[in-house]
Amino acid sequence: xxxIPHTNEEIQAMLxxxxxxxxxxxxxxxxxxLLLQKPLKLPAALxxxxxxxxxxxxxARNHTLPMNRSFLGGGVYRHYIPSTVxxxxxxxxxLTPYTPYQPEIAQGTLQLMFEFQTMVSEIYGMEVANxxxxxxxxxxxxxxxxxxxxxxxxxxxxxxxxIHPEYTQVAKTILKTFDEHFVTLPITKEGTIERSSLNDxxxxxxxxxxxxxxxxxxxxxxVRDIVSMVHQAGGLVIFSVTEPLSLxxxxxxxALGADIVCGEGQSLGLPPSFGGPFAGFxxxxxxxxxxxxxxxxxxxxxxxxKPGFVLTLSTRxxxxxREKATSNICTNQALCATQITLYLTLLGKxxxxxxxxxxxxxxxYAKQKLSAIPGVTLTFPTSTTFNEFVIQLPKNxxxxxxxxxxxxxxxxxxxxxxxxxLDNAVLVNVTEWNGKEDIDAxxxxxxxxxx
Amino acid sequence: xxxxxxxxxVLEEGLSFAQSVKGRIGYSLPxxxxxxxxxxxxxxKTLLRQTDATLPEISxxxxxxxxxxxxxxxxxxxxGLFPLGSCTMKYNPRITEEVSKIAGFANAHPxxxxxxxxxxxxxxxxxxxYLAEISGMDFVTCWPAAGSHGELTGMLMVRAYQTSKGxxxxxxxxxxxxxxxxxxxxxxxxxxxxxxxxxxxxxxxAPAVAEVMDEEVAALMVTNPNTLGIFEENxxxxxxxxxxxxxxxxxxxxxxxxxxxxxxxxxxxxxLLHFNLxxxxxxxxxxxxxxxxxxxxxxxxEPFLPxxxxxxxxxxxxxxxxxQSIGRMKAYFGNFGMLVRAYTYIxxxxxxxxxxxxxxxxxxxxxxxxxxxxTYHLAYSKSSLHESVFSDKLQxxxxxxxxxxxxxxxxFGYHPPTIYFPLIVHGSLMIEPTESEPKDSLxxxxxxxxxxxxxxxxxxxxxxxxxxxxxxxxxxEVKAAKELKLRWNP
Numbered sequence: 028x029x030x031i032p033h034t035n036e037e038i039q040a041m042l043x044x045x046x047x048x049x050x051x052x053x054x055x056x057x058x059x060x061l062l063l064q065k066p067l068k069l070p071a072a073l074x075x076x077x078x079x080x081x082x083x084x085x086x087a088r089n090h091t092l093p094m095n096r097s098f099l100g101g102g103v104y105r106h107y108i109p110s111t112v113x114x115x116x117x118x119x120x121x122l123t124p125y126t127p128y129q130p131e132i133a134q135g136t137l138q139l140m141f142e143f144q145t146m147v148s149e150i151y152g153m154e155v156a157n158x159x160x161x162x163x164x165x166x167x168x169x170x171x172x173x174x175x176x177x178x179x180x181x182x183x184x185x186x187x188x189x190i191h192p193e194y195t196q197v198a199k200t201i202l203k204t205f206d207e208h209f210v211t212l213p214i215t216k217e218g219t220i221e222r223s224s225l226n227d228x229x230x231x232x233x234x235x236x237x238x239x240x241x242x243x244x245x246x247x248x249x250v251r252d253i254v255s256m257v258h259q260a261g262g263l264v265i266f267s268v269t270e271p272l273s274l275x276x277x278x279x280x281x282a283l284g285a286d287i288v289c290g291e292g293q294s295l296g297l298p299p300s301f302g303g304p305f306a307g308f309x310x311x312x313x314x315x316x317x318x319x320x321x322x323x324x325x326x327x328x329x330x331x332x333k334p335g336f337v338l339t340l341s342t343r344x345x346x347x348x349r350e351k352a353t354s355n356i357c358t359n360q361a362l363c364a365t366q367i368t369l370y371l372t373l374l375g376k377x378x379x380x381x382x383x384x385x386x387x388x389x390x391x392y393a394k395q396k397l398s399a400i401p402g403v404t405l406t407f408p409t410s411t412t413f414n415e416f417v418i419q420l421p422k423n424x425x426x427x428x429x430x431x432x433x434x435x436x437x438x439x440x441x442x443x444x445x446x447x448x449l450d451n452a453v454l455v456n457v458t459e460w461n462g463k464e465d466i467d468a469x470x471x472x473x474x475x476x477x478x
Numbered sequence: 479x480x481x482x483x484x485x486x487x488v489l490e491e492g493l494s495f496a497q498s499v500k501g502r503i504g505y506s507l508p509x510x511x512x513x514x515x516x517x518x519x520x521x522x523k524t525l526l527r528q529t530d531a532t533l534p535e536i537s538x539x540x541x542x543x544x545x546x547x548x549x550x551x552x553x554x555x556x557x558g559l560f561p562l563g564s565c566t567m568k569y570n571p572r573i574t575e576e577v578s579k580i581a582g583f584a585n586a587h588p589x590x591x592x593x594x595x596x597x598x599x600x601x602x603x604x605x606x607x608y609l610a611e612i613s614g615m616d617f618v619t620c621w622p623a624a625g626s627h628g629e630l631t632g633m634l635m636v637r638a639y640q641t642s643k644g645x646x647x648x649x650x651x652x653x654x655x656x657x658x659x660x661x662x663x664x665x666x667x668x669x670x671x672x673x674x675x676x677x678x679x680x681x682x683x684a685p686a687v688a689e690v691m692d693e694e695v696a697a698l699m700v701t702n703p704n705t706l707g708i709f710e711e712n713x714x715x716x717x718x719x720x721x722x723x724x725x726x727x728x729x730x731x732x733x734x735x736x737x738x739x740x741x742x743x744x745x746x747x748x749x750l751l752h753f754n755l756x757x758x759x760x761x762x763x764x765x766x767x768x769x770x771x772x773x774x775x776x777x778x779x780e781p782f783l784p785x786x787x788x789x790x791x792x793x794x795x796x797x798x799x800x801x802q803s804i805g806r807m808k809a810y811f812g813n814f815g816m817l818v819r820a821y822t823y824i825x826x827x828x829x830x831x832x833x834x835x836x837x838x839x840x841x842x843x844x845x846x847x848x849x850x851x852x853t854y855h856l857a858y859s860k861s862s863l864h865e866s867v868f869s870d871k872l873q874x875x876x877x878x879x880x881x882x883x884x885x886x887x888x889x890f891g892y893h894p895p896t897i898y899f900p901l902i903v904h905g906s907l908m909i910e911p912t913e914s915e916p917k918d919s920l921x922x923x924x925x926x927x928x929x930x931x932x933x934x935x936x937x938x939x940x941x942x943x944x945x946x947x948x949x950x951x952x953x954x955e956v957k958a959a960k961e962l963k964l965r966w967n968p
Contacts, residue, residue: 028831030569031838032916038838041845041917053840054740056709056861061741068611072828075573082822086582088597094585101589102809109505111538117575119556120549125565126766128896131948132888135548136765142494145965149531155964161623161768164809172666193809200784200805201630204637204646204668249524276517278527300578301598302588302810303623304768316962322766327958330943330951339958345626345662346899350671355626355662362764372494372541373504376533384517385510391520392512411525425591432594440589463511 090432095465097437100415100456101243102163102191102269103302104294106382107459109373112296116366126322126358130337131329136361137336140324143368150274150379151266151288152281153310157321159359163291164194166307167237167267168201169320169354170289173311174235174263175207176318176353181234181262187212187220189242191269192445207234218407218417219248225256233262235287240266240273240280244407244454245390245415247277254284263287270294271308273413275383287311296370297363306363317343320354382459386414389466390457396470397455402477406452415456417442417449421477424453430476436469438476481926482558482891488949491547494534495966504538532968551949552765553893559915559923561846563865563896563908564657564705566735566757568839573826574760574819583818588810592797598814599795603788605821606772612832613731613751614744615774619783621812625732628752628771629663629699631784634804635750635775636697636726637667638782642802643724647696651720653682655706655900660699660730669696676902680706680858684715691723697750701730702743705900705908707843707862709736717747726750726779734758735912736840736864739833749776759820770816838913839864842920846909849924853931857903865910869903873931876938880905883930885952886944890926 033041038050047053054062073081094105115121120135127133127140140158147156160166171184184207186195199209210228213221225236236257241247254264266280268290274280280288293305311319317340325339345352374382394416398405402421420427424441431438439453446452457466518526536544554560560567578584586598606618622628633650640647650664651672661671672690677683687698698720702710710716717727729743729751735758737743743751755761756769763769775783784807786797827835840863847856847866855871870880884894884907896908911920933941945951 028827028834030571031831031834031913033838033841037917038841041841045841045844045848047844050837050841053837053844054863056711056863057741058711058714061714061746063739063741066829067739067832069608069829069832070825072831073825075826078573078822078826079577081825082577082818083580083582085597085601086580088600089582089586090594091582091585091587091590097587099587099589103588105585105587111504111542113579115542115545115549118546118549120552120554122575122762122764123555123567123570124552124765125560125562125567125763128562129553129884129888129894130953131885131945131950132551132553132893133765134551134950136552138491138493138548138551139545141965145493145495146531146533148965149533152529152531159767161627161813162808165623165627165807191809193806196785196806197808200634200807201666203634203805204666247525249522251524274527274531276521276527277525279529279531282528298584299587300584301586301595301814302812303808304770304813304815306768316964323964325958325961326963327954327961329953333950335950335953337953337955337958339955339962339964344658346658348662349658350661350665352658352662352665355630355659355666357624357626357659358766358769360764360768361766362762363768365765369541369545372534372536372544373538374533375503375505375535376498376530377501377535378503378505378507379531379533381507382505385507387517388510388515389512391515411521428591432591437587437590437594459508462508466512 092435092437094460095462096435098439098455098457098469099437101440101454102291103299104270104456105299105458105460106294108296108298111373112366112369115369121362121365127338130335134335137324139365139368141326141336143364144324146368146371147308147310150271151310152279153288154313155316156310157319157323159364160307160309160321160356161360162303162305162307163269164197166289166309167194168198169309170265170287171198171202171235173287173318173320174265175205177263177315178234181232182206183208183210183228183232184234185210185212185228185236187237187239188214189218189244190237190239190267191243194267217410218244218246219410220253229256229260231261233260235263235265237265237267240268241270241413244417245412246407246410247273247413251283270413272383272386275379276387292367295367297366304360304363306360306367318353321356322359385459389461390414390416393457393466396466397473400470400474414458415454417452417454420451420453422451424451427476431472434472436472438473481922488550489547491544493966494536494544497540498535500535502535502537504536504541558891559911559919560893561895561909561911562893563910564732566910566912567763568760568912569914570760570762571823574822577822578815578818596795599788601821602817603790603795605817608824609753609772610774612738613774614742615751616777617780617783618772618774620772620817621784621807622771622773623808623813624767624769625752625754625771626659626663628773629659630666631807632728632750632752632773633663633667635779635782636728638804639726639779640696648694650696651687651690651698653700655704655902656699656701657730657732664699679860680708681710682712682716684712684719687716688719691719691725693723695723695725697726697728699728699730701732703733703736703863706858706867707865708858708860709863713746732757733864736836738836739829740836749779755816755820759823761816761819768813768816770813835913842911842913842915845920846911846924850927853928857906865908867903868907870905873934876934878934878938878941880907882942882944883907886930886941887926888945889947892923892926
């Protein structure tokens, strides 16, 4: 076995030095009745070449279309990943260390965590950020848990219908054993939060209100009025951001008055990878720092006065506080966070803005093009969107999407599964992968598919 | 002296932000290609960002140097022995990286229709079956993103099960040697944690569990082998005690690397068990994540599996949402990229290969244990499996603490073992070499450990000032926590 270096002679020599006669004796502390007598029933070992072939054929059962033929978004976005990113991320020094418990020999990982925290703070417009959580959905649950710790006896969590539906499901699972009331806030005909639905909950029982930004329909709305209503009631405002690139164009949650901002980092340099691994972003105000979940990296100096970095404020964490910790989470998603840091370093200040503008421009073009097809309309025509929008089809969305697949297009996401009242509606995402020709070809195909 | 040592060229590298020069960029933007519209003219001003996010402005060349220089400041498994106990720092085969990058997997979109992602579903389904066979469990869910997330998933299932029996119950029993995540995960599910001590041999006994076991205990959380590397030999009796009072037994599978093809914990009576794919099944540790923490369960817990559940019909895979499920644990389909790597790893090893992993991991750990016994104080004399726990007891008289020994090891070219865990051993040094190291590599490490022990006697002050050869000296953690600089400021 190429990963196990031991020769028979070495095994014998090692056994002898331990004072044992056989490998089996190494397991003599295990009750005999538990020792397996037969090999595991698993497929036989394969050589690398054969194995690669088998996995390629499993991968081929995924009918994954080229990026420019796909209009799928819904919280996982197709953005171009520069070759520099893919190449540098193969480095052993990023792949094979562990959590930087020993900072003297982990300054690379630590400094990149510090740079990551800075980038997330900057993008969200917040004072402090942690070094990442699992993903956007669990980050939202952690944000609500944090709001509960801060709000103490407050018991109401306001969840607009326009939050990513799977994020809502996750929050309801993880917070199942808490006695919080989850109140669903309805959306207007324009896909925005129905303001009047908040009125009944603006009281001392309000823990927090979640604001999806942009929301699941790609809509960016001015929520300053909601922020001030919630703050007046003494509640916290949590922004949930599934597409952080939007913040290259739209006002930052921090500038809008957010108390906690959390979300998904995938769109900034990670491939879709069937939904993971990604990295959850999490930021807050300095005042709430000690309630933050997850790992934090801080700057300090070494014994010669040179600058360096360490994990800090670990007295919040499970390995010290055990059942009293701010979260049960151990590590961050360091490798994904490093990849995002690399992507954002390349993209830079101007690139982040310009790529956001480009996404918006192409999306506006796609909106015009698709809504010009007879029978197709925009579901929320007057709302501002970023790189995603909803169209209304004249017939069953699943039927149309299946027909589009035959023409090699992933046309978008059918919404009636989550929103039964949005019958025949499809969520369409457009990124820099989808050029004018792709959008035109898609519009043509859609025209045919709805007939 | 034949240890690797730590001299070499490592360059200073400042923060990327501090290197910014206005106008530099490392990315080539495509032209929009569509009729140009100016968003600032078309969008309401109230919606537009007023202050730019300050990201670095540096070229591609400088970005590459920045990342390569920083990478060189890291110690990693690929440069040498990484005996971090309980973390199973084994070699990560490159084939698994290659497979995870096949376009059909890497570009698979989780919102695509299930008929377009049959390959992903097949791989997850088969991995679930393999893990069930390895552990002796009936079903496995692959959705949890990490071990701690697996624990939370498991404890929510415990609660759902107990609730279905009429009472969610109030308490969870956890031994004092457990990882901190165990009590933290139980606490999120509103369980009160009852801590029980291990005995003089470092293990749990059935009478000790029986003493605290009652009808208000929902579950016992146990790690096996435990964090001392010792197999909990009373596991069957303990499971009986817990089951008799209607409780469940949850096993933290952090140390499964000792048991592949040797023991199925399901056979011992365990009801739930999580796997750390980044430990036992070698997905790269990545500097602290991502991991993956699938959970195996017995049949009686099946109705409560997190949604969605993959079912196979003929040769097709479908997703099913079940009414009694605890619900969804994470958006989409777990850390799929990690599942691909673990699947590949299992297929390359096969049943005999997996057993060989555990045999050699245990052989290596015992070889080090035997060689260092006497030089360092062995916390428990009872025989152990894949790791062994020493302490600083013999070095304390010279004023040396575990931390000093750990730091000095770096000068010899090693990552230190896990220190100060488990908490039940004062000044613990937990050594887990894994199966990846050959005898000569272990001999070098043993030699370094012995040399350090000698230095502790002869020049303790030198050891206390270690490390001497690393890129940075000891870092001031008190200052970091006091001054709290968590970001660069423009």
